[in-house]
Amino acid sequence: xxxxxxxxxxxxxxxxxxxxxxxxxxxxxxxxxxxxxxxxxxxxxxxxxxxxxxxxxxxxxxxxxxxxxxxxxxxxxxxxxxxxxxxxxxxxxxxxxxxxxxxxxxxxxxxxxxxxxxxxxxxxxxxxxxxxxxxxxxxxxxxxxxxxxxxxxxxxxxxxxxxxxxxxxxxxxxxxxxxxxxxxxxxxxxxxxxxx
Amino acid sequence: xxxxxxxxxxxxxxxxxxxxxxxxxxxxxxxxxxxxxxxxxxxxxxxxxxxxxxxxxxxxxxxxxxxxxxxxxxxxxxxxxxxxxxxxxxxxxxxxxxxxxxxxxxxxxxxxxxxxxxxxxxxxxxxxxxxxxxxxxxxxxxxxxxxxxxxxxxxxxxxxxxxxxxxxxxxxxxxx
Numbered sequence: 353x354x355x356x357x358x359x360x361x362x363x364x365x366x367x368x369x370x371x372x373x374x375x376x377x378x379x380x381x382x383x384x385x386x387x388x389x390x391x392x393x394x395x396x397x398x399x400x401x402x403x404x405x406x407x408x409x410x411x412x413x414x415x416x417x418x419x420x421x422x423x424x425x426x427x428x429x430x431x432x433x434x435x436x437x438x439x440x441x442x443x444x445x446x447x448x449x450x451x452x453x454x455x456x457x458x459x460x461x462x463x464x465x466x467x468x469x470x471x472x473x474x475x476x477x478x479x480x481x482x483x484x485x486x487x488x489x490x491x492x493x494x495x496x497x498x499x500x501x502x503x504x505x506x507x508x509x510x511x512x513x514x515x516x517x518x519x520x521x522x523x524x525x526x527x528x529x530x531x532x533x534x535x536x537x538x539x540x541x542x543x544x545x546x547x548x
Numbered sequence: 549x550x551x552x553x554x555x556x557x558x559x560x561x562x563x564x565x566x567x568x569x570x571x572x573x574x575x576x577x578x579x580x581x582x583x584x585x586x587x588x589x590x591x592x593x594x595x596x597x598x599x600x601x602x603x604x605x606x607x608x609x610x611x612x613x614x615x616x617x618x619x620x621x622x623x624x625x626x627x628x629x630x631x632x633x634x635x636x637x638x639x640x641x642x643x644x645x646x647x648x649x650x651x652x653x654x655x656x657x658x659x660x661x662x663x664x665x666x667x668x669x670x671x672x673x674x675x676x677x678x679x680x681x682x683x684x685x686x687x688x689x690x691x692x693x694x695x696x697x698x699x700x701x702x703x704x705x706x707x708x709x710x711x712x713x714x715x716x717x718x719x720x721x722x723x724x
Contacts, residue, residue, distance in 0.1 A: 374577050414571025436701045469640040470648050474664055485674060489676070
């Protein structure tokens with residue numbers, strides 16, 4: 353039963369080869385979907401291209417349905433999967449800063465790596481910026497640390513937060529995604545086309 | 549042949565197809581490793597390695613770098629670093645197959661390359677900083693978090709995209 357590496361079913365020596373192969377497919381899918389182009393990514397904020405919304409929400413819906421279904425079939429123990437911890441205010445403020453960085457820079461870290469791979473100089477400069485940002489954070493860590501560790505709510509899921517079954521949340525999330533796709537197409541047809 | 553190459557350059561996958569494959573990849577990743585995908589973590593390993601090489605004493609006493617330093621083992625010896633190398637290889641192959649590999653600065657015709665690069669640097673700094681506060685970026689916190697219904701992943705996703713829509717007005721000249 354999965355997850356295979358934490359359950360000792362794959363020797364840890366294979367770790368890095370598996371990581372390399374997973375990364376390979378991740379990079380290929382992102383690039384082939386057009387995520388190496390900052391102008392395509394930014395379309396989601398101006399209404400001329402909704403690839404980000406469609407790829408992102410389709411991936412989230414497919415993965416959450418698949419993982420919970422595999423848990424239901426006893427192929428996977430969902431309680432053994434890593435749940436990103438919730439530090440309420442750090443998640444919000446970090447997200448806000450990332451949102452401004454996204455609009456200014458045109459990439460997020462994964463997509464900028466794919467831009468670097470195909471020779472985009474803006475992607476290379478952005479990636480250098482990422483490393484500078486991480487450096488600045490680390491140097492100011494003693495000042496930021498109290499905020500960084502504040503409002504810790506544990507490794508909680510939406511099922512814990514709302515106190516309802518995860519299946520209902522997945523169902524509602526999927527409906528929201530489909531409705532969002534529908535309105536995205538309506539908006540796109542009304543917005544002036546941008547060629548890039 | 550040249551014409552085929554030129555038209556292919558702007559043809560990307562159907563976003564639902566790409567999203568479906570990405571969803572399957574996330575399932576496989578969790579099934580194998582118990583964790584999701586990530587991107588900014590590899591760059592953090594890079595920064596820790598550089599600081600540890602240039603100023604090892606400083607890295608050991610700093611409360612953040614020191615969390616990622618182990619005796620006798622390089623911080624580059626890490627799952628996310630290998631994953632990021634894979635990302636670059638995979639993207640390179642996809643770009644090569646469609647004729648998209650070229651040195652260039654991509655920007656709106658309304659702005660200069662220089663302005664684009666200045667904003668790319670500022671944007672990168674902000675995103676790198678924000679990703680440390682939120683303990684992950686769009687891949688590690690938002691996408692992989694949402695795949696297991698992590699509350700923090702949803703909050704970070706809403707904060708990134710919500711702020712994006714609010715900030716879009718101020719950056720419109722850079723993109724449209």
